[in-house]
Amino acid sequence: MSAAEPPALQLDGVTVRYGTRTVLDASFTVDPGEKVALVGPSGAGKSTALGLANGSITPSSGTVTTLGTDLGVASRRRMRTVRARIGTVHQRLDLIGPLAAIHNVNAGRLGHWGLWRSLASLVRPLEVETAHAAMSRLGIEELAATRTERLSGGEQQRVALARIIVQDPALVLADEPISSLDPQRARVVMGLLADVVGEGDRALLVSLHDFDIARGMCDRVIGLRQGRIAFDLPAPEVTDQHRDELYRLPA
Amino acid sequence: MSPQADARAGVGERSEEEGPAGRGPDSSAYSLAGSRADSPAPVRAGSRSGLRAASRPGRWWVAGAVLLVAWSLWGSGIGREPVLNPPGWPSLRSFFAAALSPDLSADFLRRTLDATLVTIAFSLLGTVLAVLTGLVGGVLMSEAWWQRGGRAPGRGAPVRGPRSRAPGWLLTRIALGIPRGIHEAVWGIILLVILGRDPLVGILALAIPFGVITAKVYAEIIDETPPGPYDALITAGAGRLLAFVYATLPRIWGDLLAYGFYRFDCALRSAVILGMIGAGGLGFELITAFQGLAYERMWTLIYALIALGWLFDRWSASLRHPGRARWKRTSLLLGAALTVGSLLYLRPDLARLVSARTWERAGAMLADAIPPSLPSTWADLLGDAAATVQMSVLAIVVGSGIGVVAAFLGVHQVGDGPVRAAVAALCRVLLLTIRAISPPVWALLLLFVVLPGPLPGALALGLYNAGVLGRLFTEVLETMDRRPVLSLQLLGAGRITTFVYGVLPLVAGRFTAYALYRWEIAIRETVVVGVVGAGGLGRVLESQRASFDYSGMLTVVIALLLLSLLVDLASASARRAWR
Numbered sequence: 001m002s003a004a005e006p007p008a009l010q011l012d013g014v015t016v017r018y019g020t021r022t023v024l025d026a027s028f029t030v031d032p033g034e035k036v037a038l039v040g041p042s043g044a045g046k047s048t049a050l051g052l053a054n055g056s057i058t059p060s061s062g063t064v065t066t067l068g069t070d071l072g073v074a075s076r077r078r079m080r081t082v083r084a085r086i087g088t089v090h091q092r093l094d095l096i097g098p099l100a101a102i103h104n105v106n107a108g109r110l111g112h113w114g115l116w117r118s119l120a121s122l123v124r125p126l127e128v129e130t131a132h133a134a135m136s137r138l139g140i141e142e143l144a145a146t147r148t149e150r151l152s153g154g155e156q157q158r159v160a161l162a163r164i165i166v167q168d169p170a171l172v173l174a175d176e177p178i179s180s181l182d183p184q185r186a187r188v189v190m191g192l193l194a195d196v197v198g199e200g201d202r203a204l205l206v207s208l209h210d211f212d213i214a215r216g217m218c219d220r221v222i223g224l225r226q227g228r229i230a231f232d233l234p235a236p237e238v239t240d241q242h243r244d245e246l247y248r249l250p251a
Numbered sequence: 252m253s254p255q256a257d258a259r260a261g262v263g264e265r266s267e268e269e270g271p272a273g274r275g276p277d278s279s280a281y282s283l284a285g286s287r288a289d290s291p292a293p294v295r296a297g298s299r300s301g302l303r304a305a306s307r308p309g310r311w312w313v314a315g316a317v318l319l320v321a322w323s324l325w326g327s328g329i330g331r332e333p334v335l336n337p338p339g340w341p342s343l344r345s346f347f348a349a350a351l352s353p354d355l356s357a358d359f360l361r362r363t364l365d366a367t368l369v370t371i372a373f374s375l376l377g378t379v380l381a382v383l384t385g386l387v388g389g390v391l392m393s394e395a396w397w398q399r400g401g402r403a404p405g406r407g408a409p410v411r412g413p414r415s416r417a418p419g420w421l422l423t424r425i426a427l428g429i430p431r432g433i434h435e436a437v438w439g440i441i442l443l444v445i446l447g448r449d450p451l452v453g454i455l456a457l458a459i460p461f462g463v464i465t466a467k468v469y470a471e472i473i474d475e476t477p478p479g480p481y482d483a484l485i486t487a488g489a490g491r492l493l494a495f496v497y498a499t500l501p502r503i504w505g506d507l508l509a510y511g512f513y514r515f516d517c518a519l520r521s522a523v524i525l526g527m528i529g530a531g532g533l534g535f536e537l538i539t540a541f542q543g544l545a546y547e548r549m550w551t552l553i554y555a556l557i558a559l560g561w562l563f564d565r566w567s568a569s570l571r572h573p574g575r576a577r578w579k580r581t582s583l584l585l586g587a588a589l590t591v592g593s594l595l596y597l598r599p600d601l602a603r604l605v606s607a608r609t610w611e612r613a614g615a616m617l618a619d620a621i622p623p624s625l626p627s628t629w630a631d632l633l634g635d636a637a638a639t640v641q642m643s644v645l646a647i648v649v650g651s652g653i654g655v656v657a658a659f660l661g662v663h664q665v666g667d668g669p670v671r672a673a674v675a676a677l678c679r680v681l682l683l684t685i686r687a688i689s690p691p692v693w694a695l696l697l698l699f700v701v702l703p704g705p706l707p708g709a710l711a712l713g714l715y716n717a718g719v720l721g722r723l724f725t726e727v728l729e730t731m732d733r734r735p736v737l738s739l740q741l742l743g744a745g746r747i748t749t750f751v752y753g754v755l756p757l758v759a760g761r762f763t764a765y766a767l768y769r770w771e772i773a774i775r776e777t778v779v780v781g782v783v784g785a786g787g788l789g790r791v792l793e794s795q796r797a798s799f800d801y802s803g804m805l806t807v808v809i810a811l812l813l814l815s816l817l818v819d820l821a822s823a824s825a826r827r828a829w830r
Contacts, residue, residue, distance in 0.1 A: 054741050084743030094738040098756040107752060111743025118748040167742065 005032050006068035008171045008203035009053050014062035016048050016227075024048045024227045027062070032170070033201040037214035037235075040224035041247050046207035047091075049224070050173045053205060054086050055079055067170055084111025087169035087202075089193070091176045093160050097149030101140070101159050104148050105131045108167030127166070134165035138192060153180075157189055161196050172197050174206040178213075186210070190217060211243045312828045319644055326641035327706040334706050339699035342544075346696060349546035353554055362536065363555050370532035371559070372593035373450070373525065374518035377457025379590050381518075382511045384462030389469025390495060395478060430463040432815040434778045435521045437808060439528050440796050445613045450597040451604065453530030457518050465514060472506050473499060508579065512567040519559060523689050524779050534689070541695055549692075557687040616801050623805035636810055638705040639787035642712065643774040643818065645705070649713025650773075651766045654720030657682055661721065662728040679725075686718030694780040708785030712773050723765045727758050767822040774818040778811065788814075 009030040016024040024045035030036050038046045051057035052064045055071045064071045069082045087108070095104045102125050109127065110118050117126060125131065135141040138158040143151060148159060157177075164172060177193060178186035194217050197204045208214045214221050214235070221238045223230040223246045230246055231238070328334050390396050439456035446452050476499055484494035526534020533552055540548040570579055603609055625632060661678030685693075693711035701707040736753035744752065781789015788807050795803045 056737065056741060080743040080745065082743070083741055086741070086743075088738065088741050090734070090738055092734065094734040096735050096739075096753055096756050098760060099752070103752070107739060107742060107744070110739060110745075110748050110752065113748075115745060115747055118744070119751060122751065 007065070008032050008034070008067060009205060010063075010065040011049070011052065012063045012065070014052060014059045014064060016045075016052070016057060017060040022227055024052075024224075026224070026227070026229050028222055028229065028232060030171070030203050030205055032203055034220065035197065035204040035218040036206070036220045036222060037218040038205065038207040038222050038224060039209065039211060039214050039243075039246065040230070043226075044224040045227040046224055047175055048227075050088075050175050050205060050207060053171070053173055054083060054088055080111060084167075085170045087164040087167050087172040089160055089164065089172070089174040089177050091179060093156050095148045095156055095159060097147070099148055100145050101135070101148050101151065101155075102128070102131050102144040104159050105135060105144075105162045105166055108163040108165070111167070130166050131162070134162040135159075137165065137195075138162050154185065154189075158192070161192055164196050169202065171203045171205070174204070176207050176209070179209060186213070211238070211240075214238075312825050316825075320648055323641035323644040323648075323705075323709075326638060327645060327709060328704060329706070334702055334704070336700055336702050342699045343696060346546045346549070346699075350550050352547055353550040354545070354547040355551065359548060359551060363533075363551050366526075366531070366533045366536045366552070367555050367559060368596060370519065370522045370526060370534070371589070372597045373453045373457065373522040373530060373532060374515055375586070375589055375593045376454045376597065376599075377461060377522070378511065378515040378518045379586075380454065380458035381461035381465050381514060382507075384458065385465025385469045385511075386507070388462065388466030389473060392466055392470035393473040394470075395474050395476075395481070395499075396491065396495070427463055427467060429812060431460050432775065432812045433460065433808060434775045434811075435460055436524055436528060436779045436782060437792065437811070439525045439530065440792070441616075441804075443529060444616055444796075444801075446603050446609060447612075448529065449603055450530070450599040451601070453522065453525045453532075454597075454599060456525055456530075457521055461514055461518065465510070468510055469507060472503050472510075476503055505579070508583065509567070509570055512563075512570055512582075516560075516563055516567060519563065520689060523556065524691060527691055528782065537692055538695075541692070553684075553688055553692075556689075557683055560687055561683065619799075619801040620805040622802065623809060624802040625806060632806070632810060635786075635788050635791050636814060639777045639781075639789070639811075639814060640774070640818070642705045642709045642777050642780075642785075642787050643770060645709035646712030646716055646773045646777075647766055647770045649710060650716030650720050650769065651762070653713070653717035654724050655762065657717065657721035658724030658728055661725050664729075678721075682718045682721045682725075684718075685714050686722070688715070689779075690715045690776055691779050691783045694783045694785045698784060703784055704786045706786075708777060708780040708787055708789075711780045711785060712776055715776075716769050716773060720765060720769055724758075724762055727761045727765070728754075731757055764826055767826050771815070771819050771822050774815050775811075 007029045011027050011029075013027050014024065015022055023043075026045070026049065028036075038049055040046055048057060052059055052071075053066055055064075055066070055074075059072070067082055067085055069078060071079065071082070074082065096107070103122065106121055106125060106127065109121075113121070113126070120126065132141055132144065135144060135158075138161055140155055140158045140162065143155060143159075148156060151159065172193075174193060178189050181189060190213055193204075193206070204218070206214075206218070211221075215238055216235075218235050220233070221235050222232045223238075223242060225246055231242055233242075325331070435456050438459055439452060442452045442456055446455075480498035480502075481494050484498050485491070489497070522530070522532060523534040523537070526532040526536075527538045529535070533556060537549060537552050540546075540552065566582070569575070570582060657678050661675050661682065663672065663675040667675065688696075690711050693714050694707055697707040697710050701710065731754075735757065736749060739749045739753045777787050778789035778792065781787045781791070782793045784790060784793075788811055792804060792807045792811075795801075795807065
């Protein structure tokens with residue numbers, strides 16, 4: 001990591017308000033290559049923070065700087081360039097069901113390919129070797145030609161992760177990637193995610209409910225409560241007391 | 252309401268037929284149901300050719316469709332022979348110019364109102380009769396009614412096997428296919444011969460095919476209803492009818508009613524077409540105005556049709572919402588009052604149904620018709636049949652093409668700017684207008700500028716179907732899940748890429764299903780554009796009727812039935828292949 005490299009993500013005095021309700025009011029930074037977990041009860045603003053990071057949510061005030069670009073003033077083209085370097089794993093995956101799995105994996109390249117290459121790839125998949133390498137790393141290379149909506153939930157999860165591999169982003173955002181899984185599968189998926197993110201110098205911002213996983217996988221843990229940062233600590237310093245405090249129901 | 256029930260209630264313009272209930276596009280086709288078990292065997296990864304083949308599972312279907320469209324284009328004569336009639340342009344222009352100056356004289360407005368009432372009365376009486384038929388027939392056709400009939404009570408839940416395996420299923424389908432395979436207009440032509448000129452003709456021409464369709468849909472609704480409460484009453488010793496009325500009917504009442512309203516919506520459109528072949532009302536006035544080249548009057552009538560369609564669209568949409576029990580009751584009472592009013596207004600001569608003269612004429616017609624005879628030669632019959640199929644294919648191609656463009660322009664989303672919203676509104680009004688002008692009127696207008704043959708018929712049906720499909724496509728776009736599309740945008744994909752990778756694959760399945768569904772209807776509707784001279788079997792039928800050639804008519808009707816059966820089969824298996 002060179003000193004000149006800008007932070008992967010910087011929220012500076014950011015607030016998000018809907019009407020009179022403030023859903024987020026926070027400032028924090030994610031350094032290049034840093035793995036950060038966002039924890040906190042439902043409605044604490046975790047998804048909002050992730051949405052700000054990729055520009056799908058615009059802040060009411062403050063600035064969001066992703067990979068060195070101030071999203072508030074970025075041109076459409078600039079925005080696309082930045083987004084091409086952000087990998088997002090959505091809570092509900094949001095894959096294109098009727099397309100074959102390989103197209104969903106290759107969608108990770110759409111921000112890099114121009115229009116014509118993207119269209120050509122639908123007829124005859126491009127960069128098949130890269131896609132296959134990614135899929136075989138996740139054990140789904142057999143399913144490349146299967147329609148994505150016919151895959152099981154677990155397989156679709158792997159397609160979404162393979163997409164991240166071929167996209168090769170500098171920042172990965174994951175919104176509660178394991179919230180709908182049983183503990184066993186949650187471990188597997190988090191292992192895969194750690195594996196995908198681990199290589200290179202990718203930064204990770206992941207929202208989680210599970211403190212143990214957050215502590216085990218990330219360098220830093222940020223606790224959010226009612227839109228504000230309750231604590232922002234290196235993972236080893238986070239205790240069970242922090243958790244109980246964070247999830248305590250308001251009196 | 253479940254998507255399926257929603258589709259069945261169909262409301263608006265789902266389709267002229269059953270609505271895509273049950274076997275239609277909305278049912279399970281697009282669920283994630285296809286588990287790994289029934290997915291095609293995974294193709295080996297490394298093989299490029301395998302990839303290409305598998306990414307297009309319906310390769311043969313696509314090839315077949317391309318061939319069919321090419322053959323239809325060839326049949327239309329475009330590029331092979333003159334198809335346009337340039338001297339007719341000024342007439343068409345003056346027709347559209349008259350749109351801004353409809354005849355609003357008090358005298359003609361009164362006449363329009365009268366014609367509107369006649370059309371409503373026909374549709375209403377036809378629908379009421381169809382719904383009553385549907386109620387009785389639906390109960391009798393339901394598996395629930397028969398399967399538990401002979402069962403000793405209390406022997407556990409009855410097992411309902413898949414319908415396709417029940418003996419005689421295919422026979423039943425074919426038997427039911429006959430009344431609904433024959434278009435209302437053909438029923439009208441036949442009944443006109445038997446009953447003579449009387450409002451009964453229009454009412455029955457609607458009630459017979461609609462009754463069968465309604466019965467089929469009602470039977471499906473009954474069979475989809477969980478049988479628990481019904482079984483409980485049967486076990487307690489109640490008779491089947493009593494158990495049905497107490498246990499099943501209250502639960503399906505809303506669905507039955509909603510479908511009845513949807514049928515009425517279809518009946519309104521069909522009544523206009525029936526009017527053109529002599530039943531009176533708006534259709535008759537339209538033809539009269541057209542023959543007198545009174546375009547201003549035609550537009551008055553067209554605006555009346557648009558208003559009528561819009562009004563009932565709103566009404567049935569308001570009934571689709573859950574709750575509103577009181578409004579539903581009021582609607583029902585209003586419907587009952589209107590029915591009585593319609594009877595008094597039209598005064599159909601019920602005695603004709605049983606009069607000796609009717610039986611005599613029916614007997615004479617049958618004696619003339621049997622055995623069926625060739626209209627001319629086998630070659631001619633096959634040629635006309637081919638033209639009919641080509642017409643229907645081109646109609647769907649034209650209709651889908653325009654419909655897709657109109658839908659993408661007409662889709663309205665939160666956050667649209669004023670220009671975008673204005674374009675969307677304009678598109679919707681245009682779609683509403685081209686839907687309101689029924690296919691035969693389009694055919695007559697097109698015959699100004701296009702020489703007779705399959706082409707004007709195809710274009711007329713195409714325009715009308717563009718109105719219908721455009722609206723269905725818009726609904727698909729508005730109800731689609733946009734999150735996968737957003738996820739592509741977040742990858743930095745451009746607008747066009749997002750559209751091609753995201754929106755198109757997500758809607759293509761339902762678009763195709765709707766287009767195929769409309770094709771089944773278009774093949775039946777070829778008759779109504781044929782009657783006004785656009786070509787195909789409908790034109791043959793009209794000339795036979797004029798010359799009282801009943802045995803020839805029977806042949807043509809059989810040919811039409813076979814064609815619609817063929818298209819049904821092709822469309823159904825294409826839809827299956829697409830899944």
